[in-house]
Amino acid sequence: MPHEKFIFLYxxxxxxxxxxxxxxxxxxxxYKMRDSRFQRLLxxxxxxxxxxxxxxxxxxxxxxxxxxAGVFAPGMCLSSMLLWLGAxxxxxxxxxxxxxxxxxxxxxxxxxxxxxxxxxxxxPACIALARRSRS
Numbered sequence: 707m708p709h710e711k712f713i714f715l716y717x718x719x720x721x722x723x724x725x726x727x728x729x730x731x732x733x734x735x736x737y738k739m740r741d742s743r744f745q746r747l748l749x750x751x752x753x754x755x756x757x758x759x760x761x762x763x764x765x766x767x768x769x770x771x772x773x774x775a776g777v778f779a780p781g782m783c784l785s786s787m788l789l790w791l792g793a794x795x796x797x798x799x800x801x802x803x804x805x806x807x808x809x810x811x812x813x814x815x816x817x818x819x820x821x822x823x824x825x826x827x828x829x830p831a832c833i834a835l836a837r838r839s840r841s
Contacts, residue, residue: 722819724817726815737807762778
């Protein structure tokens with residue numbers, strides 16, 4: 707899909723996206739390392755990781771292992787999920803802004819864009835209007 711069509715469909719119709727975050731992070735590290743938004747994402751991820759490691763070290767020394775592991779493991783999963791989602795969202799923003807980046811992303815199969823053919827669910831205002839028209 708060409709970048710112009712992608713932008714047009716993004717603004718007017720429903721699109722679906724598949725982002726391979728592993729490939730997206732590799733491309734972001736290669737091409738967008740100097741961008742302040744990506745540096746902020748990496749800094750936030752590193753700070754969260756260091757805070758969790760520090761809290762885990764204190765927790766394992768002060769609390770029973772079962773309690774500490776019960777808090778530490780979900781915290782690490784939540785932190786990695788937020789970094790994962792943030793990288794995918796930032797990757798999509800870069801693809802919308804830059805045609806060259808969009809071409810690189812689609813050529814490397816890091817971004818797949820498709821038109822969403824499913825019908826949207828009716829909105830509450832449409833349902834109320836349909837009920838009024840029946841009566």
